[in-house]
Amino acid sequence: MTGIRRLAQHLDISIGTVSRALNGRPDVNEETRRKVLEAAAELGYVPNQSGRSLRQGTTNIIGFMMQTGTEITGQGDTFFMSVFDGVQTVFARHHLDLVALLCSSEEDPDDYLRRVVARGFADGLILSATQRHDPRFEFLAKRKIPFVTLGRSLTDVGQPWLDLDFEGMAQTSIDRLVAKGHRRIAVTRPHDDINLGHLFVDQSARALAAHGLTLDPDLVFNSKPNEAGGYHVAQQLLAMKDRPTAILLVNETIAIGFYRGMSEAGLKPGRDIAIIGRQSPQSHFLSPSLTGFTLSRRDLGIALAEALLATMPAFSHFYPDAELRKVWPEDLVEGESDAFSLPA
Amino acid sequence: MTGIRRLAQHLDISIGTVSRALNGRPDVNEETRRKVLEAAAELGYVPNQSGRSLRQGTTNIIGFMMQTGTEITGQGDTFFMSVFDGVQTVFARHHLDLVALLCSSEEDPDDYLRRVVARGFADGLILSATQRHDPRFEFLAKRKIPFVTLGRSLTDVGQPWLDLDFEGMAQTSIDRLVAKGHRRIAVTRPHDDINLGHLFVDQSARALAAHGLTLDPDLVFNSKPNEAGGYHVAQQLLAMKDRPTAILLVNETIAIGFYRGMSEAGLKPGRDIAIIGRQSPQSHFLSPSLTGFTLSRRDLGIALAEALLATMPAFSHFYPDAELRKVWPEDLVEGESDAFSLPA
DNA sequence: TCGGCCACCGTAAACGTTTACGGAACTATG
């Protein structure tokens, strides 16, 4: 005798009543409910998830899909860990288990997702590293699996998304640098088809245009989002005969490599080249200090979780006015890396 | 009509036979098996995991438990991601799904594990951030849940473990520094009860003793395993009146903060203080280059997976001679951070 | 011809839940 049946026998009650009592159904006497909960605690009863899943076709699991290769996510910093932390706190309130689905760099993300879905693994999904055109969106929409994405995409199936304000960052950065007299400004973008690269570069071009300037195609650098990528960009950039006077770094970690590349060439950020990047725990240990954008990763995670739950029928009533689509604001922390101005 | 029943009806065969055919049982005609597999592929049939789990009490999931707080795991680098990658490749061969269980920094790891186990979440577990005395071991052993740990512990319930060679690193480092004339050598250790700290510090003391030296308790620094921790250690160390001439850094990321702390004080690694640490993708961008230990994280992950499977009855025959307990060797990469020698 | 063995397959019972349905006891209403 196991599980709920044992509990029922111990109480001399039917298993149906026990189940109703545990699940908070209204049609059970409060006195019996108390007894059931008490006995459950005493016997250490915990419902079998397989049985429950089988019956109601739901797993109580939410998956957060990330890529393990540093190539894509730039996990040289703790960005995703912090976001995950925020997501977790929300789901914990609803007894939903959050797991990280780490797609190996060797495996195709689409295939990986297909496997996960086929297994009926999760009730909902959080996707990151969204591409400009992302087949995963349509796949999930077709299967009617609730999901939310960290990052926009041209593919739009009506799902909620949250995203960093790459366009705002580009705009602010360009305005700031132009005001200091810079004319030749370089930008970086991820080496693959991650959507944020397009947003960032396109807006940079528009912002420059508003000042009567153009974005030189030679000054758009594809960079892997890690230290090595930044180092490589520095090498390319410093070898140019008509070197730019400023650069925007779209990712947290590449600044570290870029600094290294400059110092090896005897150059100093904020004196020889102006740099605007993104803050991270690591970047605090750069010298000269990095001028860069920052945001609360944990709050972002919380908002992600709420947006997802808002689209799941069983939970939507908890979050009637969750923000389903939001560009997350960023603050600029002024450092020394873009300190100098150019003579007029 | 859904699932296996639909498949059976489509083939005009009983569901029992279909199940046997799919699961590779011997008592089914090869011709019918072929037909079944064919039809399954055609109809896109994939077995329902809940049904299967309910019946055989197994989930086909392996959980890799990590802590999300940078406090413990020092996730400023990609160490765990790389290990995870290695683990994943092994499990994929057996159609086991690997998920990362990220315990929030707010939650007690023991409680978290209890929840995971109570839910019957996984068939096996991989534990990291093992403590000197780790209650999780006994808990899992009592429940007879197969697990393997990345890291030793004084708590020993017979489970397999793999670990980095902290004692070897301490020994090698001390010998190397003493040979260069250093007498006052500092060491770092995690700020909490992670076991590796004890292994590292104790062996450092023994190695020093072999040279007729003693480890000054004032030179043992507790450090959070991240950049800020390293920075803090530097501040403390540099403020001492009888400053050490060398230091061992047990973690990958703290070197970055330590370098920063030194440079702010106008000091240079490898000239004013000798440093031996651990290599990571980030540390390649330190200047002067870091002398440190390195290992193949991916291979470590592979070995972890094999050790776990070797203890699971259903898979053990695949890995008859897996290494169940192993101290993983590390290579020393010579850099400039411990370049100088002291006058005799 | 008959008994025994083997290869293959169908039947049905489990696994642990949830929940639709109906019934019993009680209360309120006329």
Added chain:
DNA sequence: CATAGTTCCGTAAACGTTTACGGTGGCCGA
């Protein structure tokens, strides 16, 4: 008192698998 309504509870059928068990037919040897 009869009736309707309410509150609570028990019964049993699902959910989709796996697998023990038994049965059927064919083959072989005596």
